[in-house]
Amino acid sequence: MSFSVTSGVPGRWTQGQEAPSEKTDNSWDQRFSDRSPGSSVMEMEPEKVIMRKGLSAEASPYRCAACHGDEGVVLGHPIRGRAKSCSLSALPALASTKEFRRTRSLHGPCPVTTFGPKACVLQNPQTIMHIQDPASQRLTWNKPPKSVLVIKKIRDASLLQPFKELCGYLIEESNMIVYVEKKVLEDPAIAGDDSFGPVKKKFCTFREDFDDISNQIDFIICLGGDGTLLYASSLFQGSVPPVMAFHLGSLGFLTPFNFENFQTQVSQVIQGNAAIILRSRLKVKVVKELKGKKIAIPNGVSENGVLASDWDPEVGKQVMQHQVLNEVVIDRGPSSYLSNVDVYLDGHLITTVQGDGVIVSTPTGSTAYAAAAGASMIHPNVPAIMITPICPHSLSFRPIVVPAGVELKIMLSPEARNTVWVSFDGRKRQEIRHGDSISITTSCYPLPSICVQDPVSDWFESLAQCLHWNVRKRQAHFADEEGEEAEEGEEAEEG
Numbered sequence: 001m002s003f004s005v006t007s008g009v010p011g012r013w014t015q016g017q018e019a020p021s022e023k024t025d026n027s028w029d030q031r032f033s034d035r036s037p038g039s040s041v042m043e044m045e046p047e048k049v050i051m052r053k054g055l056s057a058e059a060s061p062y063r064c065a066a067c068h069g070d071e072g073v074v075l076g077h078p079i080r081g082r083a084k085s086c087s088l089s090a091l092p093a094l095a096s097t098k099e100f101r102r103t104r105s106l107h108g109p110c111p112v113t114t115f116g117p118k119a120c121v122l123q124n125p126q127t128i129m130h131i132q133d134p135a136s137q138r139l140t141w142n143k144p145p146k147s148v149l150v151i152k153k154i155r156d157a158s159l160l161q162p163f164k165e166l167c168g169y170l171i172e173e174s175n176m177i178v179y180v181e182k183k184v185l186e187d188p189a190i191a192g193d194d195s196f197g198p199v200k201k202k203f204c205t206f207r208e209d210f211d212d213i214s215n216q217i218d219f220i221i222c223l224g225g226d227g228t229l230l231y232a233s234s235l236f237q238g239s240v241p242p243v244m245a246f247h248l249g250s251l252g253f254l255t256p257f258n259f260e261n262f263q264t265q266v267s268q269v270i271q272g273n274a275a276i277i278l279r280s281r282l283k284v285k286v287v288k289e290l291k292g293k294k295i296a297i298p299n300g301v302s303e304n305g306v307l308a309s310d311w312d313p314e315v316g317k318q319v320m321q322h323q324v325l326n327e328v329v330i331d332r333g334p335s336s337y338l339s340n341v342d343v344y345l346d347g348h349l350i351t352t353v354q355g356d357g358v359i360v361s362t363p364t365g366s367t368a369y370a371a372a373a374g375a376s377m378i379h380p381n382v383p384a385i386m387i388t389p390i391c392p393h394s395l396s397f398r399p400i401v402v403p404a405g406v407e408l409k410i411m412l413s414p415e416a417r418n419t420v421w422v423s424f425d426g427r428k429r430q431e432i433r434h435g436d437s438i439s440i441t442t443s444c445y446p447l448p449s450i451c452v453q454d455p456v457s458d459w460f461e462s463l464a465q466c467l468h469w470n471v472r473k474r475q476a477h478f479a480d481e482e483g484e485e486a487e488e489g490e491e492a493e494e495g
Contacts, residue, residue, distance in 0.1 A: 139242055139269070139276045139450060145218035147177040147204075149241070151232050152184050153224030159248055160189050162223055162259050168199050169263055170221075174270060179204045179213060208235065217241045219269065223259075225249020230425045233281065233325040233447050242276060244269055244450045253367055253466045256452045269450055276448050277455035279364045279380045280404060282324040283443040284424060289435040290316045322424045323443055326365035330410060330438070331357030331390065333421035333431070338393055340416035344409040345402060352413055355392035357420065360385065360408060360440050364447075367467070375399040379459055385442065408440040 148170055152163045163184075170176040182205040190196060206213050214236055222228040222245040229245050245255035246262065257265055268274055332339035341353050361370040363378040366386055371377055375388040376399065383404035389397050402408075412420060412434050422438060423429040432438065451458045463469035 137276050137278070137455065139272055139274045139448070141272045145176070145270055147179065147216060147218045149179045149213065149217045149220045149232075149235075151181070151220065151222045151224070151228050153228055153249060154183065154187075156224065157189065159223050160187070162246070162248060162262075163190075164193075164196055164199070166221065166223065166262060166266075167203075169266070171199055171202050173263075174266070176270075177204060178202070179206060179217060181205065182207050214238055219244065221266070222246065222255065223248050224255070225251050226254045229254045229447075229449070230325055233323065234425065234427065236445075237321070237323050239445050240447045242269070242448045242450055251466055253462045254364070254449070256458045256462065257450075265452075275451040275454045277380055277451055277458070278446040279325060279449050280362050280383065280446050281443040282328060282360065282362055282385070283441050284322045284324055284328055285439040286320045286322070286422070286430070286432075287437045287439070288318045288320075288433070290318060322428065323445065324424045325362065325447055326368050326425045327359050327361035327370060328422065328424055328438070328440055329357060329359050329369060329390075329426075330420050330422050330432070332418065335418040337417045339418070339420045340413040341420060342411050342413050343387065344411075346406055347409075351397060353389055353392065353397065354394065356390040358410070359388040359390060360410075361388065362386075367463075370399070373399070376401070377463070379456070381455055383442070385440070404442040406441065410438040410440070412436065 150163070150167060150170070152159055167178055167180075170178050180203050185191065185200060185203065185205060190200070219242045220232050220240075222232055222243060225247075226249065228249070229243060232243055233240065244257060244266070246257045246259045247255040248259060249255065330339070330341060338354050339357050341358065342349060343351050343353060343358065359365075359370050359373055359375075361368070361375070363380045363382050363384055363386070366375055366378040370386055370388045373388045373390050375386055378384060378386065378401070384401045385404055385406065385408065386399060386401050387408070388399040412432060414434070416434070419434075420432045421429060422432050453461075460469070464471075
């Protein structure tokens with residue numbers, strides 16, 4: 001089972017240029033079409049270019065089809081006419097660019113291909129960069145979904161009834177295969193409910209860190225708060241199915257759906273009638289030096305061919321990988337000393353963080369710990385990585401935003417007095433010592449979150465409800481008499 005995200009308008013490509021390969025690492029569409037190799041989301045249409053006599057096609061300049069629209073070139077002058085495409089695609093240049101590092105940017109601005117009469121930007125032929133109208137991102141199914149994973153907040157009695165109603169509807173009315181975590185069914189209130197027995201027998205169960213269900217789930221339904229969505233993200237270290245999150249928790253910034261009319265909303269999602277937002281995640285690799293110590297190596301669960309934990313006995317290093325939706329937090333832990341870590345960006349030392357720690361977050365995580373630490377709130381559609389210090393010793397170090405796709409590396413400074421601790425979305429907390437390293441970049445596997453309205457409206461609605469966006473006591477207005485007296489006083493002063 002696979003799904004796609006469509007923008008409604010096909011991309012356009014310059015004549016003589018090959019359409020991007022399906023294996024290109026930079027395409028969102030490929031991330032989700034891997035589960036159905038035959039599917040194709042965007043149709044590539046060659047753009048017609050009128051060439052000057054005597055000028056070969058090979059010598060013709062490449063132009064961004066979306067920037068230039070349907071402009072033709074006659075005697076070196078463009079013919080005006082804008083395209084209706086919403087996708088901006090960077091195009092390859094003629095020269096060889098094998099020396100260029102292949103970008104990991106997921107999407108970003110398409111640079112203007114010409115600057116003045118003679119200057120231009122040399123493009124990377126292996127780069128595909130897109131800007132989409134957020135409201136145009138829609139969910140579509142290549143095949144009707146058959147299986148759904150229901151994630152329920154544990155130890156919350158208020159969710160028992162909604163959980164039973166939802167599972168009963170999915171199994172009896174929608175004929176879906178429902179997966180639930182085994183420890184959910186071990187709840188005494190569910191285990192002892194005889195009326196729920198016929199539905200419970202039809203469940204498929206799994207255990208975290210033991211069972212791999214990544215290729216068996218068509219979409220996910222979360223019941224609870226934001227923590228349930230973060231937990232769903234941690235279960236999928238590769239491609240993530242679409243997630244429908246119901247607000248039944250304490251905060252609900254990432255859970256836009258209300259449960260009152262869940263039947264209609266779930267039915268619309270199954271039919272493929274829903275907007276979707278692609279929340280970027282961070283790919284984190286932790287390399288720890290064992291230094292001759294005997295450490296128990298956990299059994300990593302292979303998901304999409306990627307081991308969650310691996311160990312190389314030859315080099316004496318333990319390598320762990322995580323997919324993070326909110327943030328990676330490096331802090332000083334129980335020590336009373338300041339933490340002291342070096343931050344590298346694409347191999348260059350950019351700063352040494354001396355303070356309580358540093359937060360590396362996605363735009364989705366910008367409204368979480370990063371916002372509490374003084375960072376700006378960034379819409380999830382913005383391709384970026386945020387670096388936010390926690391109580392820095394140097395007041396000149398302020399929160400910064402770097403482009404999505406850069407590679408950050410964080411290591412303990414040689415002069416650091418103590419170790420630091422790292423956590424991933426608040427989980428898997430562990431100690432980082434001298435010689436260990438944390439590499440962070442934008443993941444190729446975003447989390448597709450289903451929207452109630454559209455990505456922009458849902459985000460500002462969450463700001464208003466959860467963070468009380470722009471809520472303050474209004475300034476009182478002048479009464480009519482006071483206003484007239486004030487105007488007369490101003491006229492007297494001017495006289």
